[in-house]
Amino acid sequence: MFTLTPLEIEALYLSLLVSGWAVAGSLPLGILCAWVLARLNFPGKALFDGIIHLPLVLPPVVVGYFLLVMLGRRGPVGGWLHDWFGITIAFTWKGAAIASAVIAFPLMVRAIRLSLEGVDRGLEQAARTLGCSPLRTFFTVTLPLVAPGVLTGAILGFARSLSEFGATITFVSNIPGETRTLPIALYALTQVPGGDEAALRLCIISVVVAFAALLASEFLSRRVQARLQG
Amino acid sequence: MLELSLARSQGAFLVNVNLTAGQGITALFGPSGSGKTSVINMVAGLARPDAGRITVDGKVLFDAKAGIDLPPEARRLGYVFQEGRLFPHLSVRSNLSFGMNRTPSPERRVKLDDVVEVLGIGHLLDRRPAKLSGGEKQRVAIGRALLASPRILLMDEPLAALDAARKAEILPFIAGLSKRFAIPILYVSHAMDEVLRLADTLVLMDQGRAAAVGSVEDLLARPDLRPLTGRYEAGAVIRATVAGHDPSYGVTRLTFSGGTLLVAKCDLPAGAAVRVRIHARDIAIATEAPTRTSIRNMLPARVISVEQGDNHLVDVMLDCGGTPLWSQITALGQAQLNLTPGMNVKALIKAVTITGSHIAAPP
Numbered sequence: 001m002f003t004l005t006p007l008e009i010e011a012l013y014l015s016l017l018v019s020g021w022a023v024a025g026s027l028p029l030g031i032l033c034a035w036v037l038a039r040l041n042f043p044g045k046a047l048f049d050g051i052i053h054l055p056l057v058l059p060p061v062v063v064g065y066f067l068l069v070m071l072g073r074r075g076p077v078g079g080w081l082h083d084w085f086g087i088t089i090a091f092t093w094k095g096a097a098i099a100s101a102v103i104a105f106p107l108m109v110r111a112i113r114l115s116l117e118g119v120d121r122g123l124e125q126a127a128r129t130l131g132c133s134p135l136r137t138f139f140t141v142t143l144p145l146v147a148p149g150v151l152t153g154a155i156l157g158f159a160r161s162l163s164e165f166g167a168t169i170t171f172v173s174n175i176p177g178e179t180r181t182l183p184i185a186l187y188a189l190t191q192v193p194g195g196d197e198a199a200l201r202l203c204i205i206s207v208v209v210a211f212a213a214l215l216a217s218e219f220l221s222r223r224v225q226a227r228l229q230g
Numbered sequence: 231m232l233e234l235s236l237a238r239s240q241g242a243f244l245v246n247v248n249l250t251a252g253q254g255i256t257a258l259f260g261p262s263g264s265g266k267t268s269v270i271n272m273v274a275g276l277a278r279p280d281a282g283r284i285t286v287d288g289k290v291l292f293d294a295k296a297g298i299d300l301p302p303e304a305r306r307l308g309y310v311f312q313e314g315r316l317f318p319h320l321s322v323r324s325n326l327s328f329g330m331n332r333t334p335s336p337e338r339r340v341k342l343d344d345v346v347e348v349l350g351i352g353h354l355l356d357r358r359p360a361k362l363s364g365g366e367k368q369r370v371a372i373g374r375a376l377l378a379s380p381r382i383l384l385m386d387e388p389l390a391a392l393d394a395a396r397k398a399e400i401l402p403f404i405a406g407l408s409k410r411f412a413i414p415i416l417y418v419s420h421a422m423d424e425v426l427r428l429a430d431t432l433v434l435m436d437q438g439r440a441a442a443v444g445s446v447e448d449l450l451a452r453p454d455l456r457p458l459t460g461r462y463e464a465g466a467v468i469r470a471t472v473a474g475h476d477p478s479y480g481v482t483r484l485t486f487s488g489g490t491l492l493v494a495k496c497d498l499p500a501g502a503a504v505r506v507r508i509h510a511r512d513i514a515i516a517t518e519a520p521t522r523t524s525i526r527n528m529l530p531a532r533v534i535s536v537e538q539g540d541n542h543l544v545d546v547m548l549d550c551g552g553t554p555l556w557s558q559i560t561a562l563g564q565a566q567l568n569l570t571p572g573m574n575v576k577a578l579i580k581a582v583t584i585t586g587s588h589i590a591a592p593p
Binding site for chain 1 (some may be wrong): 274275276301302303305306307308309311313315317318324329332339360374375378481
């Protein structure tokens with residue numbers, strides 16, 4: 001029987017917590033950015049698009065370092081948060097969630113944007129003629145129609161967050177019980193002599209979790225598609 | 231009552247229309263690209279005119295000078311699109327009540343049960359749009375627009391995507407809607423059979439302008455409008471009454487001011503008032519009644535005018551007991567008959583040229 005050790009449970013729990021919050025926290029902003037990119041034309045749109053996609057092409061360590069500089073206790077944003085609200089982000093699981101969210105953001109936005117671009121604008125016009133304001137149209141027509149894309153984006157983001165390593169270790173380091181997620185625990189084990197077996201077990205857990213996420217995504221998107229097609 | 235005067239340039243194309251549409255069905259007729267859809271999109275608020283003014287029942291929807299431009303959701307106009315545009319994620323029931331739920335209760339004049347009954351969609355309520363046929367989709371789309379209790383119903387070629395059978399299934403519903411729910415309809419079409427069946431008032435659209443406005447009978451009898459009504463469509467529309475059927479020969483007798491007209495059997499009951507379209511090319515002219523001919527209709531008529539048309543055709547306008555008829559003959563025929571205004575002639579019409587799609591109960 002495959003029973004989990006306390007260390008494994010802790011790492012798995014942290015991974016799910018961090019990834020869950022990373023997705024939940026960034027999803028509304030992701031939908032907004034996707035909508036802006038899909039629907040609006042404005043000067044500087046290419047630049048905006050580029051900034052959103054930057055984490056996809058930058059080394060994660062660079063992103064992590066940037067976050068550390070900005071959100072660290074002495075950083076311009078982190079210092080302000082600490083002084084006014086007593087919130088510390090660096091070296092906590094919240095920081096890990098933010099690092100994961102930033103890295104996963106472009107993937108999420110891309111999926112939602114694609115889905116938004118596929119929506120028949122005629123349906124939105126129909127909703128307008130039936131008395132819906134633009135905002136109401138978005139929530140009653142557009143959002144339900146892009147639900148499969150939002151779901152895909154969320155799962156992609158979740159999976160990417162689960163595998164986040166570089167930005168996380170740079171920004172929040174490896175703190176047992178706080179920021180030691182599955183990949184970081186795995187990396188730590190490979191650095192100590194005799195850690196091979198434990199590392200292999202974490203590998204298996206990672207594969208299982210990732211696979212479960214994929215299956216869940218497939219199942220959910222089929223259900224949503226079935227709903228749309230009656 | 232819809233009153234509009236609009237101007238909008240779309241690239242090199244200019245739409246410039248002045249129009250008034252009252253009770254009943256007003257048909258905007260014209261070829262594709264004549265600006266019909268642009269006009270109703272501007273009325274609905276989906277496209278913005280460059281200049282002009284739109285009012286419905288005195289309420290200003292758009293006024294370029296006063297800077298008024300109500301968004302579509304504030305105009306309270308129903309819009310039935312060519313391709314239905316039902317919400318795929320909602321059931322038929324939710325589609326129907328979509329607009330109704332967003333209409334303030336005191337202004338809800340149209341009842342869900344009435345619409346469901348009139349359109350015959352009771353058995354579809356729990357289905358999703360993907361499971362409906364084209365005709366069913368369009369009926370639901372009409373119901374959805376009606377249930378928002380609109381001031382005016384705008385219909386953009388709602389039957390264009392349907393085959394003839396589905397079209398025949400929905401036409402009667404549309405014909406009855408305007409009266410039953412007391413809602414004026416602005417109906418865009420490029421199909422003359424729909425216009426004949428539905429229109430109280432006809433607006434001929436040409437290159438972004440309303441080229442002529444009037445009754446179907448008046449406009450279709452005018453040779454000068456032939457480029458707009460279509461060469462093949464040319465012909466007068468007359469009002470007649472079904473006098474009786476002769477099932478053994480498959481013919482129907484119609485009476486009108488010019489006499490009796492024998493046509494291919496139609497389904498309308500005796501006594502029904504009908505509109506009959508007689509293509510100009512289906513009317514032949516004889517200066518004296520021929521004997522022993524297969525032609526069943528020989529109507530005495532007087533020549534009103536003779537005009538050279540295009541392609542070696544001559545347009546002859548006839549007066550048949552007060553009803554104008556329009557005949558097209560070849561220039562060669564005219565050369566031999568030498569018709570002049572005032573002459574008494576016989577208008578010859580083969581019964582088989584007037585079939586179901588030429589006869590319609592007017593709205």
